Amino acid sequence: MQTDQINRKPLFNPEGDIDVRNRRLINFNTTNINDFNNMKYNWVSDWYRQAMNNFWVPEEINLNQDKSDYPRLSLAEKTAYDKILSFLVYLDSLQSANLPNISQYITANEVNLCLSIQTFQECIHSQSYSYMLDSICSPEQRNDILYQWKTDEHLLKRNKFIGELYNEF
Template sequence: MRALTNNKEEGRGKKEEGRNKSYPSSSFLLTPPLFNPEGDDSIEHREIWGGNSTGLMNLNNCKFQWAIALYRQMLENFWIPEKVDLSQDANDYKVLTDDEKQAYKGILSYLTFLDSIQARNLPNLSKQITAPEITLCFAVQEFQEVLHNHSYQYILESVIPANERQGVYDFWRSDEILRKRCEFIASIYQDYIDDPTTTKYMRSLLADYLLEGLYFYNGFIFFYVLASRHLCQGTSDVIRYINRDEMTHVNLIQKLLTNAGISSEMLSVDEIQAMFAAAVEYEIKWTNHIIGNRVLGITEASTEEYTKYLANLRLKAIGVPALFEDVRNPYQHLERLADTGAEGNVRADFFEVTVTSYNQSTSLDGDWNF
């Protein structure tokens, strides 16, 4: 068994120290004090975990330059759901088939769960971070998870008939497959909360990566498929904004996993692959349950291939061997829906993790000097 690989970065002309070291389990989960007068905020002593920070946001000099770049991108991605017009979507929803309506509501229900639990669990992960530039990223992500739930509420209020809205929120109560999906990810988070060990922290971090990097995307595909048929295009626009946010979240957790330098006893390749294999099984079962072969443009076969394709993509990004052979992206033709081609409009490759620009915000110019 081998440890996660490390990436080499440089910050402000100085090599980042400690990148190739293993964080000892004895100090990894020492929750840093809120204010530590004896702390040291210098770059040479700054660590992602287990550092001796004062607790202050000392951003004059930052060690992890990738975190600064990601934070700035996250700020540029600011958007407001009400700026998207959903009036036509309410009319389009009426002409959807019964199966499409069920998928529309079921997917919104699941997406609401995912972002709800993320918003609540992120502080459990971020409180261990001792590098302030990375804390910034977590703070923005937590806000974005809340914004996504706001967006789902906006869609429900704008598109779904009033007498059906509460049923969307409560769908997990009556749908056994959805409930098991929710319990799978929630139990990993809760296990760390109840017994905060280093291994369980890393499992929780990996579960976060699975949620951000695997669980959303078959649901997103459904809305892109509708938009490709000129249906519910406003909903698709909202999903694209959310999709781009998720790409930055994936990027953040990828960086943390590849920077951890942890020992195989904390989180082995075998365990990582096992968690991915379980997540893939849950994702395929749920998607085929709520969509199956009943929506034009999506099949059970394409769902399976796409889910396995994504899993391979995410595994390779953290230096872990892929699980599945001979799988490709069956939805490449939908790429155009994530790129309008117009200057200043939405651009996000929802099959990768690189995010470029948004259309509801302006770029931040200048450097990081205050």
């Protein structure tokens, strides 16, 4: 059956097809069962293991050097650092909020496992930015940097462009 419409999958589907040969990335009649032993997309198994091995915790990274270097940056360097960090926080926050939206349409559960890991990793990235900011500046400065994208004309324009594309989905 050829269709131009991408359908959102049901979460509970007792009538779902369990034949791996029929499985498709989208618009498949899925059961939503995570079956690690029967995957159509074999690349997922290696990717999944590699992604799990990439796990790290931001607080395990020593930022003492950053704490002493940040105050010595020139005004232009600090401005660039702050704006880039504000932009990255926005991007990773948006991505972690959006990946579950995409997952609602993916009917190959092994691929959804990858999206779940990516969502988790985007959250870790966001946490790492907060950890970086906590290490180099006061809570007030941290909040100013985190939300610069709301008041900086260029960051806001860039984020609006990206955010509107995400909203269209």
